[in-house]
Amino acid sequence: MAEGALFHLAGKVLELLGSFTLPEVKLAFGVQTEFEKLTSTVSTIQAVILDAEKQSSHNHQIKDWLRKLKDVLHDADDLLDDFSTKVLRHKVMRKKKVRIFSSSSNSIAFSPKMGRQIKAIRERLNAIAKDKEDFHFTQSFIEPQVMSRDRETYSFVPEDEVVGRENDKGVIIELLFDDNVVENISIIPIVGIGGLGKTTLAQLVYNDQSVNKNFELKLWVCISEIFDVKRIVKDILEQLTDDRLKESFEMLQNQLREKLSGKKYLLVLDDMWNEDNAKWLLLKNLLMVGARGSRIVVTTRSEMVACITGATSWYALRGLPVEKAWNLFVKVAFGEGQLPKNQAFISLGKEILEKCVGVPLAIRTIASLLHSKPSENEWRSFKNYELSKITQGEENNILSTLKLSYDHLPSYLKQYFAYCRLFPKDYEIDAETLIDLWATQGFIKLSNPKQRVKDVGREYFRLLLWRSFFQDVEKDYWGNKRCKMHDLMHDLAISVAGTECTVLHSTEENIGENVRHVSFNLLDSSMQFPIIKFEGKRIRTVLGHRGGCDFTCNALVSNLTYSRTLDLSNLWLKKLPSSIGKLKHLRYLDVSENRYIKIHSNSIVMLLNLQTLNLKNCSALRELPQDTKNLVNLRHLDISGCYKLTHMPYGLGNLTSLEILPYFVVRDEGVKARLVVGLVN
Numbered sequence: 001m002a003e004g005a006l007f008h009l010a011g012k013v014l015e016l017l018g019s020f021t022l023p024e025v026k027l028a029f030g031v032q033t034e035f036e037k038l039t040s041t042v043s044t045i046q047a048v049i050l051d052a053e054k055q056s057s058h059n060h061q062i063k064d065w066l067r068k069l070k071d072v073l074h075d076a077d078d079l080l081d082d083f084s085t086k087v088l089r090h091k092v093m094r095k096k097k098v099r100i101f102s103s104s105s106n107s108i109a110f111s112p113k114m115g116r117q118i119k120a121i122r123e124r125l126n127a128i129a130k131d132k133e134d135f136h137f138t139q140s141f142i143e144p145q146v147m148s149r150d151r152e153t154y155s156f157v158p159e160d161e162v163v164g165r166e167n168d169k170g171v172i173i174e175l176l177f178d179d180n181v182v183e184n185i186s187i188i189p190i191v192g193i194g195g196l197g198k199t200t201l202a203q204l205v206y207n208d209q210s211v212n213k214n215f216e217l218k219l220w221v222c223i224s225e226i227f228d229v230k231r232i233v234k235d236i237l238e239q240l241t242d243d244r245l246k247e248s249f250e251m252l253q254n255q256l257r258e259k260l261s262g263k264k265y266l267l268v269l270d271d272m273w274n275e276d277n278a279k280w281l282l283l284k285n286l287l288m289v290g291a292r293g294s295r296i297v298v299t300t301r302s303e304m305v306a307c308i309t310g311a312t313s314w315y316a317l318r319g320l321p322v323e324k325a326w327n328l329f330v331k332v333a334f335g336e337g338q339l340p341k342n343q344a345f346i347s348l349g350k351e352i353l354e355k356c357v358g359v360p361l362a363i364r365t366i367a368s369l370l371h372s373k374p375s376e377n378e379w380r381s382f383k384n385y386e387l388s389k390i391t392q393g394e395e396n397n398i399l400s401t402l403k404l405s406y407d408h409l410p411s412y413l414k415q416y417f418a419y420c421r422l423f424p425k426d427y428e429i430d431a432e433t434l435i436d437l438w439a440t441q442g443f444i445k446l447s448n449p450k451q452r453v454k455d456v457g458r459e460y461f462r463l464l465l466w467r468s469f470f471q472d473v474e475k476d477y478w479g480n481k482r483c484k485m486h487d488l489m490h491d492l493a494i495s496v497a498g499t500e501c502t503v504l505h506s507t508e509e510n511i512g513e514n515v516r517h518v519s520f521n522l523l524d525s526s527m528q529f530p531i532i533k534f535e536g537k538r539i540r541t542v543l544g545h546r547g548g549c550d551f552t553c554n555a556l557v558s559n560l561t562y563s564r565t566l567d568l569s570n571l572w573l574k575k576l577p578s579s580i581g582k583l584k585h586l587r588y589l590d591v592s593e594n595r596y597i598k599i600h601s602n603s604i605v606m607l608l609n610l611q612t613l614n615l616k617n618c619s620a621l622r623e624l625p626q627d628t629k630n631l632v633n634l635r636h637l638d639i640s641g642c643y644k645l646t647h648m649p650y651g652l653g654n655l656t657s658l659e660i661l662p663y664f665v666v667r668d669e670g671v672k673a674r675l676v677v678g679l680v681n
Contacts, residue, residue: 004411005418006053006066009073010046012442014039016080019087031115038122042076045069045129048137050411055135062135065128067514072124074516074538078562078585079117081609085584088608092630162200163331164324164360169204172315176205176266176295177214185287185294189306192317193468193486194402195361198299201317202268205297216291217265225408227274229283236267257289264291272300273408280308301405303466319358328360329353332367348379355387357487362398402492405467414496415443416460417469421497422519422543425490429470431461431481436612436636440565440587441540452659453611453635501541517541534559540585541565553577564588569614573597581606592616592638599623605630611657617641629654636660 017039049069056063175188190198205211206220221235230249233256237245240259245252267287274280287296298309306314320328329349330339339346352370356362366387373379406417416438423429435457438444444457461481464470470483485493501517511518511534518539539560544567553568557577560566564585568577570593580589581603589607591597592614598621604613605627613634615621621642629651637655639645640662647667652658 004050004053004413005415006070006073007046007049008412008415008443008445009070009077010042010049013042013073013076013080014046016077016084017042019084030112031118034115034118034122038076038118038125041122041125041129042073045125045132047139048132050140051138052132052135055137059135065131065135069125069128071514072121072128076121076125078538079121081585083114085609088632092608092632162197162204163328164320165197165201165204168201168315168317169208172201172205172297173208173211175315176211176297179293184292185290185296187296187298187309187311189298189300189309189311189314190317191300191303191306191314191468193359193471193489194301194405195359195398195488196317196319197360198301198317199270200360202270202297202299206266206268211266214264214293215266215295216263217260219265219267220270221268222270223272223274225273227272227276227279229279229286232269232283233286253286256286260287261289262291263294265294266297267295268297268299270299272298272305273302275302275304275308277308284310301468303468304463307466320360320363321358325353325356325358325363326350328363329356329367332364333370335371342376344376345379348376348383352379352383352387355487359398359488362488365398398488399492399495402488403495405469406492406496409464409467412443412445413460413463415441417464418493418497419443419501419517420469420485421490421493421501422503422517422541423485423490424503424519425487426484428482428484431458431483435461436588437541437543437565439635440611442564454659511537511539513537515539519543538562543567554579557583561585566590569593575599576604578603580604583607584609586610587633588612590614591618593618595619597621599625602627607631609633612636614638615642619643621645623647624649626650628652631655633657639663639665 017035020035049066052062052066056066172188172190175186178186190201192198206218212218217240219236219239221232223232230252233249233252234245237243237252237255237259245255247255296309298306298311300306303314319325326349333349334340349370352366353363356366370379370382373382406414409417419438419441420429420434432454435444435454438457438460439453444453444460446453446456461470465473465483469485469489471486471489473481473483476482499512499514501519502511502515503519504511515537516539518541520543534556537559540563542556542560542563543565553571553573554577557566557579560583562585563583565588566583566586567590569590573591573594574596576591576597576599580586584607586607587609589604589610589612593616595617597618602625604610605625608630610631611633613631613636616638617640619641621639622644623646624639626649628649632654634655635657636659638660642663642665645665648665
């Protein structure tokens with residue numbers, strides 16, 4: 001489970017517990033007490049989760065403690081969601097004036113059995129809470145500070161050690177010398193994912209002879225994990241005076257302004273993470289005393305940081321072109337850059353190079369390992385068996401570098417990124433679908449009732465995009481954003497997601513006990529899904545299987561009692577599985593691209609927690625279930641491409657949570673039904 005996710009899961013359990021204080025809920029004798037005790041226990045445990053997660057990276061006992069805690073909290077979530085659904089069903093049925101509970105009032109009563117189930121959960125949690133005393137955790141409800149980085153950069157790099165950045169260097173130098181800029185002192189951010197060589201590029205520019213001649217002062221500061229303006233000012237002054245300074249911040253800032261006033265300077269702020277606009281402005285105002293033509297170069301992994309600086313544009317650093325990447329690979333892997341006569345080495349090297357996707361750090365790391373392997377068999381073995389381990393290893397330089405970006409995410413965003421592990425490499429992710437998936441797992445929390453889930457989700461997507469966790473963003477014909485994950489970012493997602501998420505590539509793979517989210521290889525159209533392996537598993541997500549039939553879908557659904565997300569798209573189904581109405585936890589159902597499906601059963605209207613229903617391109621569908629109005633939590637209903645649909649069911653006005661309805665079918669007696677686009681968006 002991604003760091004931070006367990007803390008938020010505990011919060012979700014507390015939120016569910018709080019929902020049973022409603023007036024219409026009548027708890028049997030003793031049950032109320034069990035609820036109060038469980039609330040107290042979960043609150044006590046939640047207070048130490050953040051510290052426990054921080055320590056678990058180097059303590060296997062704590063990691064095991066967190067695993068046990070996660071299992072119990074998931075079980076508590078499932079149980080409380082059962083009860084919550086029962087309350088919801090009572091409300092819906094009461095509106096229909098149907099009394100399904102043996103009570104003379106409008107309230108719903110829970111039996112002592114509920115108390116026993118809650119008590120069993122509480123006793124398991126009490127045992128875990130008792131064990132926590134051995135670890136002496138610190139209590140905190142505040143997100144942990146950024147992890148310390150043992151990294152210090154410097155301004156010099158031998159130019160002959162750098163391959164493939166000549167053009168990039170030329171562009172940055174042109175920006176440094178551009179006299180047409182409006183500002184006296186302009187800021188030039190260099191943005192890109194970890195490992196691309198942003199620092200190296202800045203070093204090349206910093207040490208260029210023409211740059212030396214053009215600037216009176218040159219300064220280089222490596223920004224630490226904490227954006228400390230006083231420390232930065234002190235670092236700059238110590239470079240200007242060669243003295244160790246201990247004065248107050250007031251004296252330091254006066255000295256800085258005096259030293260820079262009227263001077264044309266170049267300042268590099270390397271590896272910047274700060275997204276606090278107030279802190280940046282405090283530093284920027286001290287630096288604006290230089291002469292016209294002064295430049296500040298900022299290297300960062302985050303477009304948000306680039307925006308904070310006030311720069312109108314930035315230089316997006318990309319991976320090396322294939323030819324340049326190969327030159328760097330040869331230089332490192334073959335000593336002095338001499339190609340071997342054995343063509344097999346060259347072929348293997350080029351296949352391995354593809355894995356590096358033009359990232360210099362990846363190329364150097366892997367090529368240096370191959371340099372110590374003199375035989376063709378060793379290279380082939382490395383490609384076939386070791387390469388995937390290297391790019392997924394916790395201690396490997398590539399992931400350790402990229403993981404810094406992950407460490408700097410707020411804890412609530414970490415689970416969003418880790419969930420993306422379910423998509424295979426090179427898969428085009430639809431941003432709106434991804435947001436729906438996040439919402440159905442309970443990740444998206446609204447801070448006020450006026451917010452829309454989609455809007456908050458889009459903001460989270462943007463935050464990850466700005467931090468370079470996604471790339472190659474494009475808009476499709478309908479204006480929806482699609483993106484990909486860099487291969488190395490995908491490897492990082494695998495690393496941080498742990499054993500809870502898995503992608504199946506064949507029907508022979510076993511599903512581990514801790515797995516809760518499963519996807520099938522979305523890029524393999526022949527992929528079938530193994531039914532038997534879901535038995536006894538508490539799977540919450542099933543995505544992306546292809547092939548199948550009505551029979552196998554029924555078998556699949558019957559084993560997904562705890563599922564929140566189910567993808568049955570593109571399966572050539574003619575009807576929905578009869579058991580689908582039993583999936584009371586289900587929030588997301590995708591049956592799109594089933595061109596022959598007809599929904600005869602009303603079981604779908606039993607899914608009272610359903611938030612997203614995707615029926616796109618179900619072209620044989622003639623009508624929706626009569627009681628669709630019961631889906632009171634539905635936020636997104638997509639019926640685009642359902643051209644035979646004759647009308648919308650009565651009572652859709654009851655769906656007060658509905659945010660997106662791209663099409664609405666209007667019944668017009670004697671006239672072909674017409675579609676109104678964008679009724680809700």
